[in-house]
Amino acid sequence: MAKDKKNPIAKGLVWIILLLLIVGLAGFGATNFGGSTRVVATVGDTEIDVDRYARALQNELRRLEQQTGRRIPMSEARQAGINTIVLQRLIATAALEDEAAALGLSVGDAEVARSVQDMAAFQGIDGSFDREAYRFALQNAGLSIAEFEEQLRGETSRAILQGALVAGIAPPDTFVDTLYDYAREQRDLTLVRFTEDDLDGELAEPTDADLQAYYDANPDAFTLPERKAVTYAWLSPEMMTDTVDVPEDDVRALYDARSDDYDRPERRLVERLVFPNEEAAQTAADAIEAGDTTFDALVEERGLSLSDIDLGDVAQSDLSTAAAEAVFALDDPGIAGPAQSSLGPALYRVNAILSAQQTPFEDVREELRVEAAIAAARRATENQLDPAEDLLAGGATLEDLAAETEFELGKTVWAADEAGEDDGAIDAYTAFRDLAASTEPGDFPELAELADGGLVALRVDEVLAPELQPLDAVRDQVVEGWRAQALRDALTTQAEAALEDLQSGTAVSELAGTVSTETEITRDAFLEDTPDALVTEAFALEEGAATVLTGDAAALLVRVDAITVPSGVSDEAQAIKEGVRTAAGQGIAADITSAFTASIETQKGISINQAAVNAVMSQFQ
Incomplete structure (x- = not known):
């Protein structure tokens, strides 16, 4: 009975922890840090050893690498604070484990054994517990059986504490109803759009005084950002193409390697309908020939779609001997068979005949020569890497x-999010821009590889401070x-005048501008070609109220025609409310756990061994 009364939240947390722990076992491995650096942090009486920190850090790096699709070096991880985040996470976990121990929470050997035996990572082919797999996995992770089981016991106790802490949390109905009503409330709107075509007259041309005033009022728009004057040495495969020789034999070999592309046999677009026996297939063929049925009708009778029987374009070698003879004996599209297939007797419908194609070597010689030259130039460029690094x-x-x-020297002025002075030649490479961003005056030039196989090294000669450009420039x-601002002001003035007319009783249809309506708009709606604040402003208005919003090249008069409050009694509404209740409950539980953890961390005290932390991170360099 006691087993049946376990907190389901705690049980779920236990399984999540176990899965994460198994993933961790495949992570860092049996690294020996040795010496006096075995503990990276202590919370109360609970220690976080270097292996645990190393595995957690390795798992986090792997997770980030899966998300980004690239390797994350430790230098980048440290710059982003990943190492600190992982350590803080472990400290929070250790605080809960220490509190569980202080409260006397524990699980017996039988529960630990059951948990271990239920883990898929330790099961054999037949699904039963495999002791050798268990021992091997722990050995690879640098853990003894006793260490792992003690760690499992502690984490299970922590999960029980967390489960007890948040058990029974359920937001009250009033809270859920309020959130639901807020999210599902709707507005019906009338929109009157004013554009340049609706202006009463033409915009005046700006005077010198107008331009000076606009320039003085918007200095940020005309200020160059901080830039870097950069000297670079660049080598690209394109620069090397004139230095490489491509023998005719190499071009011919490339042609031969692609013979399937240049020498394609006759192919046919074919569909295949399989029958249970030869008699049924022949009966169907006779019925088609007599006009009593069609191939499509037979497919439909079998409960199939054309995609189910489509073989695509096939060559003779793609079909069985009997089927190939029948299909390729046709001179025009039509029905072939019955003929034996790997699935039984079948009818084949040929929908099109694709003639054989043969491309002579002479027709593609120049194309292949250029390709071979580029490949050779890439290799030649790569061969320059070591000599260039040695020189630097x-x-x-x-x-x-x-x-x-063979490197070429160049200069440019680099700025973040802006093209360089050379109009995007070297500046177009992401690797160059990243290198320029991270390099400061006096830094040693380092080679970087470019996306096309090129190489570049650079030097920052000077950092140029932000500079307000002269008005004439x-x-x-x-x-x-100025014109855009003047247009916005004029349209806003016209829309505000229309709003006054509307409030005085003028019908919407009599206003200038383009009228449209939007119905059943919710708070998360997106209305194309409208100001970003439209929905927010609409939900701040009462029914019948109106306001004016200004966009980039338009002004918008918005009136709320109707407000619809959701009933909340339908089956769909109840299902949505349950989702709201669950999400809100999880958020409250997370906040309670976070507050509780912070409190016990303060009470118990935290000690961090920075030398041990550094020792772990040095293993990742």
């Missing part, structure tokens, strides 16, 4: 590198900005 390591400047190798931008 020996103290050579970028100018020396360009003088002694940005006059066109100022004119454009």
Whole structure:
């Protein structure tokens, strides 16, 4: 009976912890840190050893690598604070484990044994517990059986404490109903849009004083951001194409390697309908020939769709001997068979005949030569990597590198989120921009590989402070900005005048502008070509109220025609409310757990061994 009364939340947490623990076992491995650095942190009487921290850090890095699709170096992880986040997470866990121990919460050997035997990672092919797999997995993880089971016992006790802490949490009905009503409330709107076409007259041309005033009022729009004056040495495969020789034999070999592309046999678009026996297949063929039925009708009678029987385009070699002879004996599209297939006797419908295609070597020689030259140029560029690194390591400047190798020297001014002065040549490479962003004056030039196989090294000569450009240099931008502002102001004035008319009793249809309506709008709605604040403003208005919103090149008069409050009694509404109740309960539980954990961390005290932390992270370099 006691087993049946276990807290379901605690039980769920236990299984989540067990799964995460098994993933961790495949992570860091049996690294030996040794010495006096066995403990990275202590919370109360509970220690977090280096292996536990290392496994948690490794698992977090793997999770991030799966999300990003690339390797995350420890230097990048440290810069993002990943190591600190992992340690704080372990400290919170240790605090709960220590509190569970202080309260005397524990599980017996029988429960630990059952949990271990239920773990899929420790089961054999027949689904039963495999002791050798258990021992092998722990050995690879650098854990003894006693250490693992003690850790499992502690984490299970912690899960019981967490489950007891949040057990029975259920938001009251009033809270759930309020959230539901807020989320499902709807508005019906009338929109009157004013654009440049609706202006009473033409916009005036700006005077010099207008432009000066706009320029003075918007200095940020005309200020160059912080930039870096960069000298770079660049080598691309394209630069190397003239230095490589592509023998005719190599081009011919590339052609031969792609013979399937250049020498395609006759192919046919075929569908296959299989029958239970030869007699049924022949009867169907006779009925089609007599006009009593069609191939499509037979497919439908069998409860199939055309996609179920489609073989696509096939060559003779793709079919059995009997089927190939029947299908390729047709001179025009039609029905072939019955013929034996791997699934039994079948009828084949040929929908199209694709003639054989043969592309002579001479027709693609130049195309293949260019491709081979690019591949050779990539290899030649790659071969320049080590000599270039040796030169830079020996103290050579970028100018020396360009003088002694095939690298080309260049200069640009780099700024984040802006194209460089060379209009996007070297500046178009993400690797170059990342390198420029992370390099400061005086840094040692390092080679970086570009997406096309090229190489680049750079030097930051100077950091240029933000600079307000002279009015004459940005006059066109100022004119454009002034005109856009003047248009917005004029349209807003016209829309506000229309709002006054509307409030005075003028019908919407008599207003200037383009009228439209939107019905059953919810708070999460998106209305295309409207100001971002439209929905928010609409839900702040009472029924019958109206306001004016300004967009980039339009003004919008918005009136709330109707407010619909959800009834909340339908089956759909009740299902949504239960989802709201569950989500809100989980949020409350997380907040309670977080507050409780922070409190016991303060009470118990935290001690961090930075030397041990550094020792773990050094293993990831």
